[in-house]
Amino acid sequence: MGFRLALYLIILLIGVIIGSKNIINKKIGNSLDKIQKVCLLFLLFIMGIRIGIDDRVVSNFLKLGFKAILISILGIVLSVFLVKLVKDIVFKKSKEVKNCRES
Amino acid sequence: MxxxxxxxxxxxxxxxxxMPEYIFNYTDIIIDFGLCLLLxxxxxxxxxxxxxxxxxxxxxxxxxxxPIMIIIGSISGSVIAGFFVGLPVNESSAVGAGFGWYSLSAMLLSEYSTELSALAFISNVVREILAIIFIPIIAKYIGDVESVAPAGATAMDTSLPIISKATNPEISIIAFITGVVLSSLVPILVPMLINL
Structure with a gap:
């Protein structure tokens, strides 16, 4: 976990530095967008393979599928709802500032 | 999209x-590489x-x-679900505290019971799949910050590229922070809740 976190942070930071240096013009930016999309879909495909290849997923899904779906759906729904509740508190100040800038 | x-x-x-099982080992390397590239x-x-x-x-x-709201939402959601399917509160809350990190939550519960470990594994796999599918939909129809919620602990890695594509850089940073907080809490909360 510690190593992973450090690795992800470093990679993100390298990206941030390159992005902020204005090396990337609009044209490259657009093609980056396309590369990003292809990479993302490929990653999701491989992640799907990992899930499908694991024998435990298939056997347990048949046995525990209903419970698992109920647990994950309720967890997601309540999380989304609660985040929605605090959204205004979290973003209040920055939105006011933005509005001032606009007006 | x-x-x-x-x-x-x-x-x-x-x-x-x-596919045959041995391919599994190769997917690890591809995912690590792909994830780094996307990050x-x-x-x-x-x-x-x-x-x-x-x-x-x-x-x-x-x-x-x-992240605090996601913690409360995930755990109380799984406790409510557990109530319907006949799981005791300590078991259902521990499964919910996996926040989508299926490998770790299953591992943490394997000593307690194989059955519950399997449930933690599969329900957190389902959570990750649902997150991948619903992040863009939630971002579009409900709101951008809200789209971080289904991702849970995966908001710092596997779900981050999806959140980034579906929202904006500000939400991406919030998602990363959220993912870090939730991931650090999985190994603390799961053992704590199961021993309630």
């Missing part, structure tokens, strides 16, 4: 069902929007309200 996401995941799972792109997106860091600074510690 969300349709192509669903197609990719479903196609992958179907392929996986048909690099997310970084570039963030870097190109210079105002983002100031916006986050203005939010300050209030940003932690988002």
């Amino acid at each position: 969300s349709l192509s996401i669903i197609v990719s995941v479903v196609l992958g799972i179907t392929m996986g069902l048909l 690099f792109f997310v970084g570039i997106d963030i870097g190109r929007n210079k105002g983002v860091f100031n916006d986050i600074k203005k939010i300050g510690l209030k940003v932690l309200l988002i």
